[in-house]
Amino acid sequence: MADPVPHKARKSPVSRRSFLKTLGVASATVGAAPAFLRGRADAQDFHLKAVDPAAKAGGTLRFGILNAPAHFDVHQSGTIANLGPQAPMYDLLIRRDPRDGNTIIPDLAYKWEVAPDGKKYTFHLRKGVKFHDGAEMTSADMKATYDRIVRPPKGVVIPRSSLFTAVGEIVTPDPYTIEFRLTEPRPRAFMLGAFASGWNIVVRKKTLDDNQGNLRQVMNFPGTGPFRHVSRKDKEVWIQERNPNYWNKGLPYLDKLEIYNLPPFSPELGSSFLSGKVDYARIMDPVSWRKAKEMPGVTATAMNQSVIQAYYFNMKRKPFADPRVRRALHLATDRHVLVDVVKDTAPMQVGGFVYPFHEWSTPKAEMEKRLGYQKDPKAAIQEAKKLMAAAGYGQGLKNLDFVVRDIATFKLWAVAIQAMLKENLNVETNLRVVQTSQWFDEAAAGNFDLAISAVVSSLMDPSDYFTAWYGKNGPQNYSGWTNEEFHSLAHNLEREVDENKRKAMIPRAEAIMENDPPLVPVAWEQIYDAFYNRVHGQNATKFFGIYDVTRWDTVWMS
Amino acid sequence: MQKYLLRRGLFALGTVIGVSLIVFVVLRILPGDPLVALLGVEGHAKMTPADRAVIMKDLGFSDSLPVQYGRWLRDIASGQLGKSFFRGDTVRDLILHRGPLSAEIALLALVISWLVGLPVGILSAVRPNGWADAITRFLSILFIAIPGFWLSMLLVLALLFWFGYKAPILVVQVWENPWQNLQIILGPAIVLGLAQGAYIARMSRSCLLEVIREDYVRTARAKGAVERAVVLRHALPNALLPVITISGVLLGFVLGGSVAVEQAFGVPGLGRALVTAIIERDIIVVQNLVLLYALIFVAVNALVDLSYAWLDPRIRYQ
Numbered sequence: 001m002a003d004p005v006p007h008k009a010r011k012s013p014v015s016r017r018s019f020l021k022t023l024g025v026a027s028a029t030v031g032a033a034p035a036f037l038r039g040r041a042d043a044q045d046f047h048l049k050a051v052d053p054a055a056k057a058g059g060t061l062r063f064g065i066l067n068a069p070a071h072f073d074v075h076q077s078g079t080i081a082n083l084g085p086q087a088p089m090y091d092l093l094i095r096r097d098p099r100d101g102n103t104i105i106p107d108l109a110y111k112w113e114v115a116p117d118g119k120k121y122t123f124h125l126r127k128g129v130k131f132h133d134g135a136e137m138t139s140a141d142m143k144a145t146y147d148r149i150v151r152p153p154k155g156v157v158i159p160r161s162s163l164f165t166a167v168g169e170i171v172t173p174d175p176y177t178i179e180f181r182l183t184e185p186r187p188r189a190f191m192l193g194a195f196a197s198g199w200n201i202v203v204r205k206k207t208l209d210d211n212q213g214n215l216r217q218v219m220n221f222p223g224t225g226p227f228r229h230v231s232r233k234d235k236e237v238w239i240q241e242r243n244p245n246y247w248n249k250g251l252p253y254l255d256k257l258e259i260y261n262l263p264p265f266s267p268e269l270g271s272s273f274l275s276g277k278v279d280y281a282r283i284m285d286p287v288s289w290r291k292a293k294e295m296p297g298v299t300a301t302a303m304n305q306s307v308i309q310a311y312y313f314n315m316k317r318k319p320f321a322d323p324r325v326r327r328a329l330h331l332a333t334d335r336h337v338l339v340d341v342v343k344d345t346a347p348m349q350v351g352g353f354v355y356p357f358h359e360w361s362t363p364k365a366e367m368e369k370r371l372g373y374q375k376d377p378k379a380a381i382q383e384a385k386k387l388m389a390a391a392g393y394g395q396g397l398k399n400l401d402f403v404v405r406d407i408a409t410f411k412l413w414a415v416a417i418q419a420m421l422k423e424n425l426n427v428e429t430n431l432r433v434v435q436t437s438q439w440f441d442e443a444a445a446g447n448f449d450l451a452i453s454a455v456v457s458s459l460m461d462p463s464d465y466f467t468a469w470y471g472k473n474g475p476q477n478y479s480g481w482t483n484e485e486f487h488s489l490a491h492n493l494e495r496e497v498d499e500n501k502r503k504a505m506i507p508r509a510e511a512i513m514e515n516d517p518p519l520v521p522v523a524w525e526q527i528y529d530a531f532y533n534r535v536h537g538q539n540a541t542k543f544f545g546i547y548d549v550t551r552w553d554t555v556w557m558s
Numbered sequence: 559m560q561k562y563l564l565r566r567g568l569f570a571l572g573t574v575i576g577v578s579l580i581v582f583v584v585l586r587i588l589p590g591d592p593l594v595a596l597l598g599v600e601g602h603a604k605m606t607p608a609d610r611a612v613i614m615k616d617l618g619f620s621d622s623l624p625v626q627y628g629r630w631l632r633d634i635a636s637g638q639l640g641k642s643f644f645r646g647d648t649v650r651d652l653i654l655h656r657g658p659l660s661a662e663i664a665l666l667a668l669v670i671s672w673l674v675g676l677p678v679g680i681l682s683a684v685r686p687n688g689w690a691d692a693i694t695r696f697l698s699i700l701f702i703a704i705p706g707f708w709l710s711m712l713l714v715l716a717l718l719f720w721f722g723y724k725a726p727i728l729v730v731q732v733w734e735n736p737w738q739n740l741q742i743i744l745g746p747a748i749v750l751g752l753a754q755g756a757y758i759a760r761m762s763r764s765c766l767l768e769v770i771r772e773d774y775v776r777t778a779r780a781k782g783a784v785e786r787a788v789v790l791r792h793a794l795p796n797a798l799l800p801v802i803t804i805s806g807v808l809l810g811f812v813l814g815g816s817v818a819v820e821q822a823f824g825v826p827g828l829g830r831a832l833v834t835a836i837i838e839r840d841i842i843v844v845q846n847l848v849l850l851y852a853l854i855f856v857a858v859n860a861l862v863d864l865s866y867a868w869l870d871p872r873i874r875y876q
Contacts, residue, residue: 155612
């Protein structure tokens with residue numbers, strides 16, 4: 001099982017590599033108590049604290065983040081507009097350690113076991129945990145929460161349901177135990193990562209029953225989290241106060257949270273931070289972030305985000321059914337230039353088809369030797385021209401319909417890509433800028449030749465996004481791409497429990513996609529945060545994405 | 559007079575109903591799926607046709623258009639104006655919370671436009687083709703030409719980088735804290751007021767130049783009246799009618815312009831709420847706000863028409 005480390009024992013943050021190794025070692029001790037619990041009277045003793053022993057209670061954190069959710073149902077959401085303001089009010093079954101953003105540690109479950117065949121996950125829940133309305137949290141609430149996530153009722157759409165397709169049955173032998181019985185094994189890291197996803201907040205069974213399973217218009221439903229709702233002004237501010245009955249004694253440190261609605265990359269967010277109106281700004285635009293970095297008493301951090309920016313081919317249309325044409329476009333796209341084009345709009349990095357910062361992906365130095373990723377694009381362009389000629393399009397293509405989402409980065413990129421394709425391959429495109437809602441209509445209906453957008457995954461584990469982005473009929477496989485070799489590989493990857501074997505599959509998957517591209521990777525997003533140094537206890541450098549660690553329970557103010 | 563008012567009222571009602579029908583239909587036939595904003599990109603991608611049917615029914619969008627329109631009229635009659643497509647907040651609460659800020663901005667912009675535009679226009683008219691006239695004409699054209707959104711951005715950045723200043727982030731009503739409230743509305747009001755003031759300056763200049771050549775002005779001068787009295791008491795009132803007319807029209811532009819300017823200043827007014835609602839495709843909010851703007855436009859123009867009789871006793875309504 002995962003081996004949570006008590007905070008006193010941790011001298012340095014645990015890397016993903018060491019964590020996965022730990023998982024491998026721990027699998028040999030399935031069923032036994034975790035190492036850090038042995039010799040202790042009560043496993044429920046695992047409680048979280050800030051790393052700094054000088055951490056003190058009190059104060060108000062003014063946090064700037066998108067806080068204009070389209071609805072209030074976190075399970076049904078896919079945007080930080082929900083988790084940004086709502087995550088502090090809720091807990092999870094297990095969670096990512098907010099101090100390193102990575103290690104999986106106990107939350108409402110204080111320990112867990114995984115059956116040797118990998119088909120049963122048993123979680124032991126804390127006793128005496130209270131929802132904000134005073135009711136005790138039991139396995140019935142946990143089951144109701146996960147029943148809903150795994151198999152949502154009609155009219156309830158939960159993007160993470162696909163992570164739990166192997167879950168067959170959810171059983172509660174007693175009020176403080178819950179078992180997830182899988183129909184087939186899944187990799188342990190994948191499953192635990194899915195359970196620890198910040199989206200899977202635990203809600204009361206009664207809340208779900210009272211609202212017919214739909215919380216979209218229920219603003220303040222009780223959680224068990226470190227903060228409680230006080231007031232909310234739509235698209236302005238959500239105020240929360242310390243939960244005095246929080247089960248994790250000593251947390252949270254802050255008395256109050258004021259979460260301001262300041263949209264990502266907006267001048268408003270930047271100016272609010274630079275003028276001192278918020279203490280912590282998340283998803284800053286690069287210009288304001290660079291300014292913040294120069295300010296005394298301010299820390300500016302960057303982290304990797306769980307988003308790929310890409311442009312898609314309509315494979316139902318003739319030229320793009322040919323993998324040579326797709327690879328030619330892929331090679332003619334200069335990613336280094338594209339990252340530079342938006343450097344004042346949004347922070348990006350170069351990458352291929354797999355998260356470029358994932359330890360299983362091709363290392364950066366090696367990647368930069370590969371055609372399509374080299375800083376000097378000449379060789380890639382020559383190869384692209386040969387491919388186009390071989391495919392019978394040596395003279396280029398004309399009048400391609402290039403559908404662009406009406407967002408600053410996409411518009412900048414579209415113009416640059418249009419010029420690259422014209423100059424390198426004589427491929428002429430007509431840009432058609434549409435609102436986001438229309439983009440998805442057009443993509444679904446196949447009304448495009450090329451279309452640029454971004455997609456997000458819940459996990460860094462490839463089994464998540466290999467299915468959603470590249471899978472046959474995957475919900476975000478907008479190209480309509482199919483490759484039997486890849487699909488077979490992805491199928492095996494999802495079911496293989498040996499991490500070494502899984503890792504060995506990734507270069508093969510990359511090679512398939514390099515030669516038969518399902519999309520053209522444009523860039524991989526980063527997140528810029530900045531905070532005044534009076535804010536402590538947040539280490540937003542090693543986080544993967546902003547969705548799993550936004551609870552502020554270990555944060556304190558000096 | 560009563561007949562005129564009745565006729566005018568009926569005309570206004572017809573206009574408002576026409577606007578409501580156009581907005582209602584256009585919002586429902588525009589391309590784009592509002593459920594993208596509701597469910598997010600990932601949720602939307604995973605939505606099944608059965609899910610869609612349930613959600614559209616819950617939101618009341620599976621009913622026929624006449625039924626939906628009738629429901630909207632019922633919501634208007636109840637004073638609630640319907641609920642946000644997404645979160646369930648009533649549009650009435652949104653307007654009551656954010657409307658005062660936008661109204662203050664519009665009124666202050668109007669005051670600024672008159673305070674700036676009228677003296678500038680008079681100065682230009684009484685000394686035509688002099689250096690003051692040249693400068694004011696140049697500035698008038700400049701402020702007409704500069705987009706309000708761009709000027710707003712410059713102001714925001716200048717205040718931030720030179721003085722480290724930013725106006726309050728939240729809505730602060732004038733009765734809660736007048737000083738903070740003023741900080742929120744002043745920037746947008748200045749930007750909008752200067753643009754309007756430029757129009758008023760040009761209009762008042764040309765009208766005054768025309769009136770100053772009239773016989774009765776010459777008579778006033780012949781009687782020995784001082785120049786200030788000739789201009790302010792004899793010429794100006796008669797030159798004001800077109801200026802008032804244009805002010806009514808410009809107030810409509812202020813409403814339209816406030817959408818971009820509020821966005822640039824980050825003022826949480828109705829203009830910004832409208833922009834957000836359009837991006838989110840929150841149909842219920844958009845249709846109510848557009849209708850509100852239309853109502854204000856119609857009402858302001860009716861008031862302008864009525865004010866003519868007060869300003870010029872020769873005018874009678876029939």
